[in-house]
Amino acid sequence: MKCTGSCECGAVTYVIEAEMPDVTICHCGQCLRTSGHAWASVSVPVDTVEIAGTENLKWFTSSDIARRGFCTECGSSLFFERIGKNRIAIGAGTLTQPTELKTGKHIFIADKGDYYDISCDAPQYDFYE
Ligand SMILES: [Zn+2]
Structure with a gap:
């Protein structure tokens, strides 16, 4: 399956050729702050x-593992990469x-965040599942 995407301004684009899994929505503090809300990926x-426009891509080391x-x-929050794990989460939006x-x-x-409830049928976990 081939999927494409981009940031808001189009300076960074990508093509994915993979089996696409279900979307995970992360409610951790890092995702809340870096995306402005829960981050879906x-x-x-x-x-x-395959990422194009990498000269417009800034990597922020957010923890020891990612x-x-x-x-x-444009500041779009595009990727979350597990260092050394061959896994990258792509912002679903x-x-x-x-x-x-x-x-x-x-x-x-x-x-x-304390300002919203999760009104969605998908299972909820207090950890990375
Ligand atoms: Zn952009």
Whole structure:
């Protein structure tokens, strides 16, 4: 399955050739702050993603295990990469619509913002599942 996507301004684009999993919505504090809200993503092998415009991509090392990729022009939150794991999460909102994907789960719900409830049938976990 081939999917494409981009940041808001189009300076960073990508093509994914992979089996697309369900969307995971992460409610951890890092995702809340870096995206402005819960961050929805799909996790695929790094080597299935081809990124163009990497000169406009800034990687922020957000923890010992991961880094997050942002567009330097428009600030879109595009990627979350597990360092050394061949896994990269792609911001689901940056995928070209229609994605025909569905939400599979919510994670780190104990850290979620206090200003919203999760009104969704997908399972909720207090950890990475
Ligand atoms: Zn951009």
